Amino acid sequence: MAKPKVAFYWCASCGGCEECVVDLNEDILKVVGAVDIALWPVALDFKKKDVEAWQPGEVTVAFINGAVRTSEQAEWVKLLRGKCPLVVAFGSCSHLGGIPGLSNFTTREESLANKYHRSPSVDNPSGTLPGLKTRVNGYELELPEFLPCVRRLDQVIEVDYYLPGCPPVPDLIMQAVTAILEGKLPPKGSVLAPDKSLCDQCPRKESKPEIMKIESFKRVATSTPDPEKCFLAEGYICMGPATRSGCGELCIRGNMPCRGCFGPTSESKDMGTKMLSAIGSLLDATTEEKSAELASTLVDPLGTFYRFSLPSSILKHRLS
Amino acid sequence: MPDDRFEPKIVGFLCQWCSYTGADLAGTSRLQYPSTLRTVKLMCSGRVDPTFVVKALAGGADGVLIAGCHPGDCHYSEGNYRAMRRYPLLMQMLDQFGIERDRVRLEWISASEGEKFAQVVREMTERLKELGPLNWQGRSAQYCGAI
Numbered sequence: 001m002a003k004p005k006v007a008f009y010w011c012a013s014c015g016g017c018e019e020c021v022v023d024l025n026e027d028i029l030k031v032v033g034a035v036d037i038a039l040w041p042v043a044l045d046f047k048k049k050d051v052e053a054w055q056p057g058e059v060t061v062a063f064i065n066g067a068v069r070t071s072e073q074a075e076w077v078k079l080l081r082g083k084c085p086l087v088v089a090f091g092s093c094s095h096l097g098g099i100p101g102l103s104n105f106t107t108r109e110e111s112l113a114n115k116y117h118r119s120p121s122v123d124n125p126s127g128t129l130p131g132l133k134t135r136v137n138g139y140e141l142e143l144p145e146f147l148p149c150v151r152r153l154d155q156v157i158e159v160d161y162y163l164p165g166c167p168p169v170p171d172l173i174m175q176a177v178t179a180i181l182e183g184k185l186p187p188k189g190s191v192l193a194p195d196k197s198l199c200d201q202c203p204r205k206e207s208k209p210e211i212m213k214i215e216s217f218k219r220v221a222t223s224t225p226d227p228e229k230c231f232l233a234e235g236y237i238c239m240g241p242a243t244r245s246g247c248g249e250l251c252i253r254g255n256m257p258c259r260g261c262f263g264p265t266s267e268s269k270d271m272g273t274k275m276l277s278a279i280g281s282l283l284d285a286t287t288e289e290k291s292a293e294l295a296s297t298l299v300d301p302l303g304t305f306y307r308f309s310l311p312s313s314i315l316k317h318r319l320s
Numbered sequence: 321m322p323d324d325r326f327e328p329k330i331v332g333f334l335c336q337w338c339s340y341t342g343a344d345l346a347g348t349s350r351l352q353y354p355s356t357l358r359t360v361k362l363m364c365s366g367r368v369d370p371t372f373v374v375k376a377l378a379g380g381a382d383g384v385l386i387a388g389c390h391p392g393d394c395h396y397s398e399g400n401y402r403a404m405r406r407y408p409l410l411m412q413m414l415d416q417f418g419i420e421r422d423r424v425r426l427e428w429i430s431a432s433e434g435e436k437f438a439q440v441v442r443e444m445t446e447r448l449k450e451l452g453p454l455n456w457q458g459r460s461a462q463y464c465g466a467i
Contacts, residue, residue: 280406
């Protein structure tokens with residue numbers, strides 16, 4: 001029997017998700033022994049016409065990483081959706097919007113101006129911005145449109161499964177690949193990771209005090225957390241309470257608080273407000289003035305609580 | 321220029337022990353206030369998850385009122401302190417989302433303060449008329465466009 005074929009595709013992403021496929025180490029040999037890679041732009045040369053020539057169903061599964069920011073990305077993911085019976089959103093950007101999703105904090109025009117006009121390393125005296133069409137040597141060339149906002153994958157196409165993480169961890173990737181090969185998949189729409197919060201798995205959970213009170217917010221940039229204690233009890237924002245487990249607590253073990261890349265559990269509709277709710281109720285304040293004073297020392301609550309999930313939030317973007 | 325025809329929609333999360341009873345008193349006392357408020361009765365203002373607030377705003381509300389017992393008077397001893405602590409953080413986050421602070425108001429209204437309840441709804445309605453509709457859904461569709 002022919003080996004099943006898989007496709008990897010990338011959209012608005014950093015390349016870390018591609019890297020983590022290689023991070024499978026020796027296990028990648030098991031993967032390539034079991035499947036044929038039909039598309040992987042980062043490593044192998046394929047053209048769009050090759051994909052267009054696929055018979056529907058010929059390629060079993062597409063792993064798509066990255067958020068959708070350009071018209072080209074939207075076109076490609078729609079093409080892959082039409083060809084593949086299974087689509088897996090691979091990594092935080094595809095699952096939730098991810099770091100590129102923070103660009104929904106501003107407008108397209110501002111983003112372009114920052115990149116092409118204001119950036120100190122850019123010399124652009126004519127103020128040129130990327131356009132949709134350009135003429136080179138008598139040919140008219142088209143460029144993809146930089147869309148007005150960032151979308152997660154399932155805001156553009158139907159998605160069957162989600163592999164969370166920035167990037168997804170090797171254990172979960174192997175479990176997902178094995179489940180697909182053996183046909184033992186959970187219900188459609190599942191996130192292929194445990195559904196408990198990170199605090200539940202946290203190696204420091206024993207150090208969590210009975211009553212937690214945050215007297216002031218601390219930042220890892222300006223002070224060093226105790227290597228044993230609960231980060232929140234010390235005043236560091238740790239996204240553990242609002243974040244799904246399954247990552248192997250890598251950041252915690254490296255003495256860094258959780259940033260929330262695995263996204264919320266299935267119980268939560270909005271990661272940021274859930275985290276705000278948790279943090280807010282821990283403030284050591286019994287007056288409105290003190291609450292406001294403490295809150296004002298938390299720099300950038302939106303960027304902190306929605307670091308990976310702004311396009312997945314209820315409000316999705318800044319109102320302009 | 322405020323639009324006189326615009327009737328703001330306010331979602332009010334009222335704790336059942338103080339503020340809801342205060343609203344009841346405003347009614348039984350036949351106090352006049354605008355019919356802009358849609359009331360949601362909760363056990364405690366500490367139950368108001370900030371998710372409820374953004375959901376109301378995204379779902380068509382122009383403003384949200386959170387009302388609970390005065391500090392020190394909470395039926396559950398400190399639920400309203402949770403509301404008090406979350407509120408300024410939520411305000412900072414709404415700033416970042418581009419939503420005016422006056423759209424979300426936190427008030428302490430006791431069971432005997434029917435007049436205060438009516439006054440808060442009057443003031444909030446006036447202010448929201450000045451601010452105009454939030455229209456999150458319309459503005460969101462405009463922001464993102466279609467693909």
